[in-house]
Amino acid sequence: MTATHSGHTRPGGRSARVRASVHRAVEELLAQRPSEALTTPAIAARAGVHPTTVYRRWGSLGDLLAEVATSRFSGDIVVPDTGTMRGDLERWVSDVATDLADPDVLSLLRATIGTGPEGGCACVADRYDQLAAILEREHSRGGNCPDVDRAADRLLGPLYYRAVFTATPAEPGWARELVGAFLR
Secondary structure (H helix, E strand, O other), X not given: OEEOOOOOEEOOHXXXXXXXXXXXXXXXXXXXXXXXXXXXXXXXXXXXXXXXXXXXXXXXXXXXXHHHHHHHHOOOOOOOOOOOHHHHHHHHHHHHHXXXXXXXXXXXXXXXXXXXXXXXXXXXXXXXXXHHHHHHHHHHOOOOOOOHHHHHXXXXXXXXXXXXXXXXXXXXXXXXXXXXXXXX
16 A cells, blocks of 8 residues: 555555556466466566566565465355355365366466465465355354364365366366265
């Protein structure tokens, strides 16, 4: 945010424009080339800013990719409310699988995970919170619900593994089977 003459802050300004153009540049470059070819100077050139601006604001390519991933993966999937935990989990797992099958999402995911543990966390933090919300809702209904860490290991783990390390898409039937196996 930048200050106005009256001393109040206002959203946007140069900082927001730079952030938006750099984020867009990362996404565009990942869509055009392998993540290994992604460099800070290339991002800066695409965004129309000096590389020093990128280095100063983000410190490293990993920090930048983590921020782009956090922004991309936050709020992109609505937590379903079907009335049952099984129904909520089946719809949610299917939605996550569909999102992870998108080539642009997959490019960002692979590039960000490749930067280290912080990158991986940026890619799953919002999904973990969504899963926790589904389980908390079931608990408030009086249902017996599993621990969120166990649920993440059994649901998010296979989804992300399949997306990142295999060429096999997570079909809707597979997603339902995954939830079924988890709830047994």
